[in-house]
Amino acid sequence: MWRRLIDDEVQDRLGRLDIPFNRYGQDPFGISREHLGLFYSALGVLYRRYFSVRTVGIENVPPSGRAMLIGNHSGGLPVDGGMVLASLFFDHEPPRHAHGMVEKFAQNLPFLSSWFSRLGQLTGVPEHAVRFLEDDRLLMVFPEGARGTGKLYRDRYQLVRFGTGFMRIALQTGTPIVPFAFVGGEEAIPTVYHAKSLARLLGTPYFPVTPYLLPVPRPFPCDLWYGEPLRFEGDGTESDDVIEAYVGEVRDVVADLIDRGRAARRARREAA
């Protein structure tokens, strides 16, 4: 019954994904072709119509083999992650599926946790990252973590501290880093306040409150900018100083992509 909801374009692109599905349409990580079909059918509407995402530089993502996508996190809910997945599925040739690293609390939530699993979005532990990369897949990492999505509107587009674990894994697995910037998430869900008691009750790191109260994203046009792949020398056993310097370079590139994305938006608005 649900299969009828999967549109033809999604069906075609699913068939071109480099994922080894078995007869039941499942891969060794538990990804389900049917779940992907439903997910991308819904996500396509959000990507193209609701958020009208303009994607720039998608050709920087390699057509095959491992890569780590590193970008800014924003917007109360991880809309940015969904839009990155959509851009790689709908606008990249050939279509690719990226694996995100999910906050641990989400795996305790009924329904959500099993959906994340069927979509290949596993708990953010280093073992998962290494395994995906060694299997030559795309890994999507937001090094700001929940600190990033928890940003208030007044702090929009200000990058907070980047975790450094991703860099050691990239060096250990010889993975290129493709930086990206997502612009518009902060305006789509402008978080003005964190309801801490409600967050504790729900077991989440924060609960975003917007000017219109509900943490539901508005149909705000967004931009997604991919930068050129970055490669760093090393094997992941370098000292913290070296790793932090490398992470600083990635952070600077992401910050620059954010600035370019915002400037392009301003230019468009002025032209209109």
Added chain:
Amino acid sequence: MKVLVTGISGALARQVAVRLVDAGHTVLGIDRRPWPDAPAGITLFDTDVRKRPAEDVFRTHRPEAVVHMATVTHLTTRREERYRINLGGTRSVLDHCHDYGVEHVVFVGRHTIYGAASDAPLYRTEAEPPLAGTTFPDLADLVAADLYAGSALWRFPQLGTTVLRIVYTLGPSKRGTLAGFLRGPRVPRVLGFDPLFHFLHEHDAADAIVLALQHRLNGVFNVAGPQPVPLTTLIEATGRIDLPLPEFVLPRVLGRFGLPYLPRGSMAHLKYPVVIDGSSFRAATGFTPAFDEVQVMDGFRWT
């Protein structure tokens, strides 16, 4: 080679024994349970591995290798007895191996000792700590037995020791933990959760145990099956009816209304996966399951 199999009357142990006989080995077996139609070439001893007559089998027959499969689970045995059999029995077997010049021992353990947890990695390697003592308290005795068996690697360096952690088995015997869970027409699960289950055809499991013995492996090895599948797929593909129930309801109905029994502490194992990485064993022995996951499930379809 003369091989002693403890717990030989179990469904999987019987298949191991038959393979060993077919390969030209002399097979001895210890079990309290009978095996009435045991094939020729297998000598059975009706005793408990912890008792004096079992030691006499070692003393008199001097096996060169031992496959220790005389362990039990919460599904068949009460807690105090489990500790006596799984820990006391393993201790006796290892001591006898050491005292009577056994060259190699294979301890056949279970993958569930890794335990199911929301923040655990999906594929568990042998380096992962076993968490089942906390995530599923009724497995604590098996966790202890597994770790205790591994201690033979440093306590008895002259005794070759293989500790196997094998995924669930399914097959024509319809025996085993997972087969018991799937025994009825309706299979319960926790509403909102659909963990991956990792299993192996019982013929492949028997082959893997024999391979471990042939290769005289020293160390701890995961024996993985073909790719794992979500519980809902397992239920559907084996022709059972999926019965999702809220987590607070499930413990109250297990063991009743024709549903399988599981202890209260088992809920984590119905919510999160226990999947293992078998690459070390594969590299050491060349083991590849002959049956893929679809064939295993097809063979277990409800009839």
